[in-house]
Amino acid sequence: MTTGLRERKKAATRQSLHDAAVRLAAEHGVESLTVEAIADAATVSRRTFSNYFASKEQALLHHDRARTVRLVELIRARPARESLMAAVIGAAERHATQFADDPEQEERYRTLRLHPALLPELVATYAAAERDLAVAVEERLPAGPDTPLRAQVLAATLLAAFRVVGQTALERREHDVVDLLRQALAITHEGFR
Incomplete structure (x- = not known):
């Protein structure tokens, strides 16, 4: 499928948030994982996180x-x-x-x-x-x-x-x-x- 630059950037951000969530959960446990920590690790704002996922569970x-x-x-x-x-x-x-x-x-x-x-x-x-x-x-x-x-x-x-x-x-x-x-x-x- 051919996608535009905007769609590729969104997909990359979504993947970056997922990767950060998995890495942090593996290091610190699912219970300790926070949305703020995921956003920080992916170098995006909390608001940006919320544009992609409704919860840390969805990101994971x-x-x-x-x-x-x-x-x-x-x-x-x-x-x-x-x-x-x-x-x-x-x-x-x-x-x-x-x-x-x-x-x-x-x-x-x-x-x-x-x-x-x-x-x-x-x-x-x-x-x-x-x-x-x-x-x-x-x-x-x-x-x-x-x-x-x-x-x-x-x-x-x-x-x-x-x-x-x-x-x-x-x-x-x-x-x-x-x-x-x-x-x-x-x-x-x-x-x-």
Whole structure:
């Protein structure tokens, strides 16, 4: 996607705030983290922080939200003639190449995101992602009276598969998440027979 200078600057500021939040939380703990400390570490004002995030929890979990938003965008961008599963796999392949993470940063983030204080924000992040994904899935399904329900169920199933695959890849330190996703989707498909 081509973005303008203003959008790139905003994305860089958002990423800088996220990186500062993760670094500070890793050094001092999630409980000790403050919005002011994050803003200072990112060399922006408290007001600038508030333009990007509503809370320190949102700043810490920005990575999850950014990844799910991008995945939905990639699914929507796939050719309309593709089946839902082909679109999901194609989007996942592209997604995997776009999010090449720093292993040290990823390890810190993996540990932090499991902190109990972040659970409500993590649930909210994935609930929003599920709603967005359901809309993208519904666009690929034939119209019918049960299409909205089917889309919601499929979106929830896909998002669960993505979460499990992501966590498994982190725990195993695997880099081929697309192969893991194929396995997870095959298991899901078999489980519903």
